Amino acid sequence: METVIARMCDGINEAEISRAGEILRGGGLVAFPTETVYGLGANALDAEAAGKIYRAKGRPSDNPLIVHIADWDAIYKIAAEVPAEAKLLADAFWPGPLTMILRKSDVVPPATTGGLDTVAVRLPDHAVARALIRAGGGYVAAPSANTSGRPSPTKAEHVAQDMDGVIDMIIDGGDVEIGIESTIVDLTDGTPTILRPGYISREMLGRVLGAVEVDRALISEDSALRPKAPGMKYRHYAPKAQLFIVQGPQQLVREKINALAEENKAAGLRTGVIGTDESQAFYANALVKSIGSRRDEGSIARHLYGILREFDESEVSVIYSEAFDTPQMGQAIMNRLIKAAGHQIISV
Ligand code: TXA
Ligand code: MG
Numbered sequence: 001m002e003t004v005i006a007r008m009c010d011g012i013n014e015a016e017i018s019r020a021g022e023i024l025r026g027g028g029l030v031a032f033p034t035e036t037v038y039g040l041g042a043n044a045l046d047a048e049a050a051g052k053i054y055r056a057k058g059r060p061s062d063n064p065l066i067v068h069i070a071d072w073d074a075i076y077k078i079a080a081e082v083p084a085e086a087k088l089l090a091d092a093f094w095p096g097p098l099t100m101i102l103r104k105s106d107v108v109p110p111a112t113t114g115g116l117d118t119v120a121v122r123l124p125d126h127a128v129a130r131a132l133i134r135a136g137g138g139y140v141a142a143p144s145a146n147t148s149g150r151p152s153p154t155k156a157e158h159v160a161q162d163m164d165g166v167i168d169m170i171i172d173g174g175d176v177e178i179g180i181e182s183t184i185v186d187l188t189d190g191t192p193t194i195l196r197p198g199y200i201s202r203e204m205l206g207r208v209l210g211a212v213e214v215d216r217a218l219i220s221e222d223s224a225l226r227p228k229a230p231g232m233k234y235r236h237y238a239p240k241a242q243l244f245i246v247q248g249p250q251q252l253v254r255e256k257i258n259a260l261a262e263e264n265k266a267a268g269l270r271t272g273v274i275g276t277d278e279s280q281a282f283y284a285n286a287l288v289k290s291i292g293s294r295r296d297e298g299s300i301a302r303h304l305y306g307i308l309r310e311f312d313e314s315e316v317s318v319i320y321s322e323a324f325d326t327p328q329m330g331q332a333i334m335n336r337l338i339k340a341a342g343h344q345i346i347s348v
Contacts, residue, residue: 003170004170009173016171020032020169021134024135024137027042027049029042031156031171035124036181037154038176039068039124040142040163043136043139043141044067047112051111057143058149059143062115063114064231066122067119067122068121068141068142069121069138071123074138077105079102080103085192089208092208093204095124096125096199096200097125097198099122099196100186102187103118128171145159146162150309151237156171156174158306179301180329180336181196182199183196192205193215195228196231196335198329201328237340241318242318244344246322247346254283257283258283258284264318270286272311273319274322276300277290278293291324297329304336
């Protein structure tokens with residue numbers, strides 16, 4: 001199939017949005033920008049269309065999709081119950097990078113929710129995304145628009161790398177703003193619980209809701225614990241090279257990485273390093289990439305997935321990354337990085 005690219009970096013193109021809406025209403029697939037990462041959209045209320053998403057991504061069918069809406073009132077059609085906490089969170093954080101898990105209504109097919117009786121709902125903070133959702137009928141199921149197991153796309157070129165020839169259309173809205181997927185909070189099971197960390201931190205949720213828990217499977221070393229968000233159990237974002245996180249005091253981390261790079265060189269291996277604007281000049285014997293500045297955690301989140309993709313194009317066989325325990329998004333950034341590293345961490 002030919003994949004049409006519609007450019008909307010400078011705003012909405014109404015003609016292209018109606019064309020994209022028609023594709024969605026006809027059961028097709030359209031990738032689109034959001035403030036977090038690019039999504040791969042299909043009509044969420046059409047089981048067959050949702051099924052196409054799983055095939056395009058090579059995604060396991062038990063991994064449910066997030067339903068994207070453009071207006072608060074749309075929630076009442078897909079949720080069987082809308083608890084008071086949902087309204088409080090929507091007033092505080094929607095449109096924005098927050099996904100809520102609610103009991104689903106009968107109109108949402110099991111194909112969309114991976115067979116669960118709950119539904120994930122998000123109202124994104126991106127004008128192109130909301131225009132597309134409205135044009136497509138109001139309910140757009142969208143996982144990140146990458147092939148399963150690859151880093152999430154933060155620009156349209158990343159989507160094209162994975163989805164060209166496989167989906168009907170890609171809407172190019174330029175680089176995303178945040179770069180890491182939405183925070184997921186479960187409102188169906190007692191105390192609100194974070195199932196996936198994101199831009200909206202536990203503290204920010206706590207200010208609105210009071211008590212907020214974190215899914216124990218996210219913070220425990222015990223791999224027998226099953227995460228409540230099915231997608232969190234998979235090893236995501238795996239780069240082709242071996243990735244190690246090196247953590248500890250900054251000076252020691254730099255020295256350790258340089259020592260390892262020198263050893264690798266002697267063994268004929270090429271090393272990659274994920275450093276920062278502040279540290280990159282320090283490294284030798286390696287292909288060094290800066291992820292951003294430690295003074296601007298947003299820059300680190302924004303470049304994480306792109307840097308992992310870039311390393312896939314280079315000939316390095318091992319990558320060392322500094323750790324990024326930044327104030328607001330540190331948990332989210334490290335959650336993604338630790339998964340990409342398959343939990344390989346070197347402490348100094
Ligand atoms: O920022 C985002 O959320 C992006 C953009 C495109 O909106 N979307 C995204 O979707 O990250 P995806 O499919 O890559 O991740 C969805 C996560 C998975 O871990 C899935 O298991 C979980 O949400 N999830 C979806 N529905 C769920 C449900 N009913 N109960 C528990 N977890 C759910
Ligand atoms: Mg994903």
